[in-house]
Amino acid sequence: MLRIHFTGEDLARLRLAARPDALWETVLSFHRLRDRRGGRVYGQWRKEARTRFGGGARDARRTLASIVPERGYFPDFLTPAEGAQGWDEGLAAVRATPEGRQYGEMALMRGELAQVPPMGVLADALRDYHRAAVAPYWPHLQARVEADRAARGRALLDGGADALLASLPPVLRWRAPVLEADYPVAREVHLKGRGLRLQPSFFCQGAPVVLYDPQLPPVLVYPVAHTPPPALAAVGSPHLGRLVGQTRSVVLRAIEHGCTTSELARLAGVSLASASQHACVLREAGLVVTLRHGSAVLHSLTPLGAALLRGGAAPAPLG
Known part of the structure; x- marks a missing residue:
């Protein structure tokens, strides 16, 4: 269970991301590329992305696979707060990750003897993968995230922060003053007046994602709805x-x-x-x-x- 604890100040500082976060989408899409879930949503993309990111990209794939497992924890430094400003700003922040932080976060995933690829090599691998698997689909990602923002914005206008949190997808449950979700591990996140950035994501699937380090600016990445309900002809009014x-x-x-x-x-x-x-x-x-x-x-x-x-x-x- 994930439990995010809000104070009144946190509710006042709640904010909704203005656009998709390119680094979150890139890293989470690398999860989607290697699993078989969500075929209806990701099947065609997965086929095309594997073709685009094949052949000569073997070294880049190996580099990313060494730091982004198929499931579970991946280092926080892959998704810096600067990513909310744009791809270039986010990638520059990845390149500038201090060495001590690199080893500390990799040790959480691989153990104390974990090897860290050079940041320049890792950043180049992220860039190559992003160009092949994410950038060609960016307008579609933007549209899905903007649709989610529209829904959250209506809830905010109708009922404030409380209604916005209650309107989040069913994987999240607002039981004031705590936002809950099923999660692979037990996590208690206390915002302590810092607020929370809500980041809708196209490639997030199932459970939402939060950063591991409690000292980093809090962000909650959650999945957007991909399609309307299937029974399109079943309109609300028979007339x-x-x-x-x-x-x-x-x-x-x-x-x-x-x-x-x-x-x-x-x-x-x-x-x-x-x-x-x-x-x-x-x-x-x-x-x-x-x-x-x-x-x-x-x-x-x-x-x-x-x-x-x-x-x-x-x-x-x-x-």
Whole structure:
């Protein structure tokens, strides 16, 4: 069991990451690359990433495997706080890891005689793997994390930090003033007024992840939802199809947890052009909001759209 203890000051300093953390995604994806779980979500990516990161990358794979086990603890210095600022800043922090910290954290994983690859070699291996297995999929990762941020943001606006913590995925349970999760080992994390950074992650699967060193800035990495519920046609109101059309009601359901236009097309079983057109009509009706991040386009429901989908009362108009 993981138990994270909050004070009033911690709740006031709770924050949600603004974007995916490139180093967390890189390290956690290396876990996903070597296991067989999550085939529905990661299967195609795994096949492509193994091809991209094959052949001449053998030395880089060996270097990463020596420091990132298939499961369990990996050194905290692989995911520095600077990673929240961007890939370049995070990788520079990895390269600058003091030697004493390198050996201390590797000893936790391999024992006192653990060998540490030179930081330059390790950083180059991380860079090569990131370019092959993570960077090509970055717009998709951004879209999934932004969809999660939208859901958490609505909870925060509706009910503050308490509602935000209660809205986290089912693997996390908010029992004020403690946030709990099933965990491979027993961990008690006392924030002591430092607050907590919530970091949604595409490649985190199952249990959330926290840093081992209690002195480091607290961060909780948790898995995002990857797809809406499978029964897309089972809309909240039996009359919704009559109101907006059967296809558009399916499109509205597909957008419930946030999705890109290409994901919308796949989930609703329509062409890309049709998905874009339906999303445009729903956006003009005030049911959907669209956000752009570079080449990625993310659709999510407005409060009115969510109320219509549930078949409940619409929010009262302002004024």
